[in-house]
Structures are given as C-alpha cells and as structure tokens.
C-alpha cells in the first residue's frame with residue numbers, strides 16, 4: 001500500500017440534494033426512493049419512513065441509536081422482510097414485494113449485521129458463490145464440466161484478487177468456520193463484491209474489525225465509490241462516518257429525524273439528543289487524530 | 301449352529317438387490333440432507349412410488365419393464381413438487397413433519413382396498429417381473445456361483461440392472477455435488493439468507509434437490525421391486541430410519557459414504573438377523589425364542605443410530621469439519 005491511497009480527507013461528493021437539507025429531502029440523482037415504508041412488530045413500529053432518497057455514486061451513512069430500525073429498513077429494502085405498507089424503487093423499478101434474490105440480481109446487494117459466513121464452505125467457495133456469471137450453477141449445465149470450467153478459473157482469479165485486498169488470501173482454503181469474527185465480516189463484504197453490485201448496503205461493516213484493517217476497509221469503501229458504485233452503510237463509529245460519508249441519514253424510533261452532510265448532521269441538536277449525546281463535541285476533537293492513527297503506525 | 305453358513309449368507313448380502321436399493325435411497329437422502337440440508341423423513345414414500353410405479357406400469361398398463369421403470373421416478377417428481385411447494389419456504393423442520401406424514405399417507409393409499417384392483421391392497425403386487433423383465437434377461441438359464449455370491453440367472457439379472465442404475469446415479473450425483481450447482485446447494489445448507497443475498501433462487505435449488513433425491517429414492521424402490529414382490533408393509537416409516545442410519549453411518553455430505561453405509565448397515569443387519577435366531581435356537585440367549593431374537597436387530601439399529609450421532613456425527617467417510625450436527 002502506498003501512502004497516497006488513504007488520503008486523510010477523501011474527496012467528498014457535494015451538492016447531492018436539492019434545497020434545504022431536511023428529513024426526506026430530494027436528491028439530484030437518487031438511486032433508491034422509498035415512500036411511506038412502515039413495518040410493525042406487534043405494537044412496535046420498527047420502521048416508519050415517510051420519504052427517503054439515497055443519492056447515486058455517493059457514500060451514505062445510516063446512523064441512529066440501537067433499535068432505531070436501521071437493520072429492519074435494510075431488510076425491507078432488500079426483500080428480506082415484508083413491509084406493512086409502502087413502496088420503494090431502485091433505479092426507477094419498483095421493489096416492493098420483489099423477492100430478495102431478485103433484488104440482489106438487479107444489483108442491490110446487502111450484507112448482514114450478524115455476519116453470515118457459510119461456515120462449512122471454504123473461504124474460496126464462499127467467494128465463488130458471489131459470482132453471478134457461472135453457468136454451472138444451472139442444474140442442466142452442472143453435469144457438463146466443460147461448460148463451466150473456464151469460467152470457474154476466471155471467477156477464482158477474481159476472487160483471489162479480492163481476497164488479497166481484504167487480507168484473506170492466505171485463508172482461501174480454510175473453512176469459513178475457522179475465521180475470526182472480524183475476518184468473517186471481511187469475507188462477507190468481499191463476497192458481496194463478487195456479485196459486482198451497483199448499490200451496496202453494508203450493515204455495520206466495520207464492527208469488530210481492527211483499526212489497521214478498518215483503515216483499509218474504509219479505503220475499499222471509498223474505492224467502491226470511485227468504481228462507480230453507490231454505498232449505504234450503517235455504522236456506530238462516528239469517526240468513520242465523518243471520514244468517508246458524503247451524506248448522513250439519522251434514524252430514531254423508526255423515523256428519519258435528520259439528513260445532511262456529516263458536519264451539519266452532527267451539529268443538529270435533534271441528532272445530538274437522540275443519538276450522539278452531548279459529549280460528542282469532545283470526541284470530535286479526536287476524530288482527525290484517530291483517522292490518521294494507522295498512518296502513524298505505518299510510519300514507524 | 302452353522303456359523304460358516306451364516307457368514308457366507310451374510311457376505312452374499314453385499315450384492316443383494318436390497319443393498320443396492322438402500323444405497324440408492326441413501327444417496328438420495330445424502331442429496332437431501334447432506335448437501336441441501338433438507339430433512340426428508342419420508343424416503344419410504346419415494347421408494348414406494350418407485351416400486352408401485354414399476355409394478356403397476358407392467359401389470360395394469362401392460363408396459364414393457366424399461367418404460368414402466370420411468371413411472372416411479374416421474375411420480376416421485378410430482379410427489380416432491382407437492383411436498384416442496386408448501387414447505388420449502390418454511391423452516392427446515394416443517395419439511396420433516398410433512399414428509400413423514402406424506403410417506404405414511406402414501407403407504408395407506410397403497411394399502412387401502414379402494415384401489416385394490418390396481419395396488420393389490422394388503423397383498424401387494426406380484427408377477428410383474430415374470431413378463432418382459434425376465435424375458436429380456438440376456439443370461440442363459442442356470443445357477444451361477446462365485447464363492448459366497450450365488451444365484452440363478454434371474455438373481456444376477458436383477459443385480460446387474462440394479463448395479464448399472466446405481467453406477468449411473470453415483471456418477472450423476474458426483475458431478476452434481478462437485479459442480480457450481482452443488483456449491484450453491486451447500487451454501488443453502490449453511491445459510492439460506494446469505495445465498496439469497498447473492499442473488500440465487502434458493503427455493504428453486506431446494507426444489508431441484510428435493511426432486512433429485514426423491515427420484516433416487518424411487519429408483520431404490522424400483523430395484524427393490526425388480527427383485528421381489530411389492531408389498532405396502534415394505535415401505536413403513538422404519539425403512540426411512542434404516543436409510544437415515546445408513547446415511548449417517550457412511551457420512552451424510554459424501555457421495556460414496558451413503559453407499560458404504562448402506563452396505564455395512566445391511567450386511568450387519570443380515571448378520572445379526574441370522575445369528576440371533578441361531579443363537580436362540582441353541583438356547584444361548586436367556587431363553588428368548590428365535591422370533592424374539594430376530595427382533596433384537598431392530599433394537600441394535602436404534603442403539604447404533606444413537607452412537608453414530610453422538611460419537612461420529614460426520615460418519616465413517618465424512619470430513620469432521622464438513623458436516624457435524626453442532627453448528
């Protein structure tokens with residue numbers, strides 16, 4: 001890794017929204033638009049989003065206190081849960097009621113907060129599963145190896161390349177069950193990227209990943225944007241949110257309570273109240289220091 | 301007591317059509333449980349379809365045997381669809397409940413006198429082999445003995461056909477599970493949602509696996525029916541558990557494990573089944589009668605199943621890392 005890949009201040013996309021930054025504000029080029037999405041569990045309303053737009057080619061952070069409904073919103077948008085009401089569309093195509101695998105095929109890929117590594121498959125097989133190009137996954141074609149062998153080695157190359165970038169290449173032949181929690185997070189993200197998605201939704205991708213690797217993960221996420229992908233991620237670590245997010249959406253008790261650029265949102269009193277807490281100002285002082293920390297480590 | 305005779309008959313069981321039939325069914329269950337994680341507790345139902353499809357095809361519809369042989373597998377496809385459509389979207393345990401009940405319903409349908417003219421009701425069906433199947437036997441009439449492996453030309457004909465079916469089945473399953481298709485299946489076994497999130501149609505894969513395993517079960521029933529009469533009492537739930545025992549014995553997530561498991565299971569069972577009554581007849585079993593002694597093998601099967609699951613969950617040939625019951 002050369003030192004210039006991790007600029008302390010990545011280039012932020014600006015001018016994403018139209019008009020005043022407020023909950024539900026319209027975006028210049030939204031990739032995903034949700035309307036009146038509501039999900040209730042018994043008497044509890046886990047998600048109640050009136051209007052939400054996710055900007056294209058940008059990194060959006062979704063933050064909010066525990067139980068705010070972030071994961072539930074992820075589940076709804078990707079077809080893993082069924083909304084009580086609401087419509088949402090991806091690239092203009094309605095996704096309400098579309099099953100999870102079809103959503104994924106359209107290019108909207110998500111990862112899970114509770115990591116789902118396929119334990120009794122090797123790391124390499126986990127990765128290969130991500131590929132969408134393999135004809136051999138069809139029943140009729142699977143019994144004719146000559147139809148899929150060549151593709152298989154291409155996929156393997158692609159997988160090795162990704163694994164190397166996620167520091168997992170030495171583990172490629174191990175069962176995923178033998179990976180540590182953080183390594184599984186990395187594997188899940190790498191596997192998701194194997195699908196070559198257009199829009200990636202990451203549920204706490206950095207939870208449990210060590211600082212040095214977090215640094216390279218952040219670079220990855222920034223690179224996804226450079227490669228033209230759109231990223232929406234949930235994260236509790238405000239330093240990282242501040243560092244890489246172009247846009248921040250804050251949820252609390254199922255509702256979107258604030259939206260805006262990271263700096264604006266963190267000054268918003270409603271956000272401070274509901275999520276950040278009043279000590280955030282003190283923490284903010286360390287933000288920049290924390291981000292450059294791995295760089296210092298490397299310099300010694 | 302003729303111990304050598306018992307041993308000899310026991311070894312003969314290695315190539316018995318029953319062993320081949322159980323190998324096929326165990327292979328089917330390996331596709332279901334070992335590779336796709338589907339808890340099919342109704343293998344006996346699939347086998348019954350294979351056997352009855354074949355016998356009814358010949359006796360009622362007058363088809364040649366090689367065409368009648370396809371009826372069972374076709375019926376198994378329909379049966380798998382009926383079982384799978386409502387249950388495969390639910391959690392795994394539901395499939396277990398539904399399949400165990402469906403297999404029993406299947407058996408009762410074959411047993412009921414309502415369809416007596418076709419199914420033979422409680423008497424079952426016989427005489428289906430004596431037509432075109434025996435006529436097509438290329439072996440000249442006679443007794444062919446090779447050491448402990450003995451039989452008439454008809455016995456060998458069944459064994460050859462059964463063995464050919466088994467070989468083709470093993471080859472296809474081997475190709476399937478070692479292909480990208482098999483990889484998706486194993487992924488589904490580990491975590492459906494993860495595979496779904498990668499854009500795979502999990503339901504379709506599970507259905508394909510249910511059908512393939514079911515067809516293999518039907519082929520097992522077919523081979524069984526080629527060697528003997530067809531009777532509803534052969535397809536009771538305990539047959540399903542024998543197949544499970546054979547599968548777990550050999551290793552669920554393997555291709556050759558279920559075959560070895562079926563052979564070992566069937567041979568041991570035959571051995572105990574012959575030995576115990578002989579011992580009892582000698583008065584060596586605490587005064588148990590021969591008939592009581594023959595029942596001991598069922599107790600031993602149960603104990604064996606428990607021991608395998610506790611001490612060697614991956615089976616004899618399985619990779620400990622690849623399949624264990626603790627996740």
Ligand SMILES: Nc1ncnc2c1ncn2[C@@H]1O[C@H](COP(=O)(O)OP(=O)(O)OP(=O)(O)O)[C@@H](O)[C@H]1O
Nearest residue numbers: 041044046064065066067068069070071072073113
């Ligand atoms: N399957 C469920 N059944 C009942 N209640 C649920 C279910 N899933 C989530 N909830 C509830 O919905 C609310 C939102 O949960 P969710 O997992 O979306 O929170 P979150 O914002 O992701 O929180 P965290 O930051 O802790 O991950 C919580 O109050 C939770 O208890």
Ligand SMILES: [Mg+2]
Nearest residue numbers: 070071072113
């Ligand atoms: Mg969550």
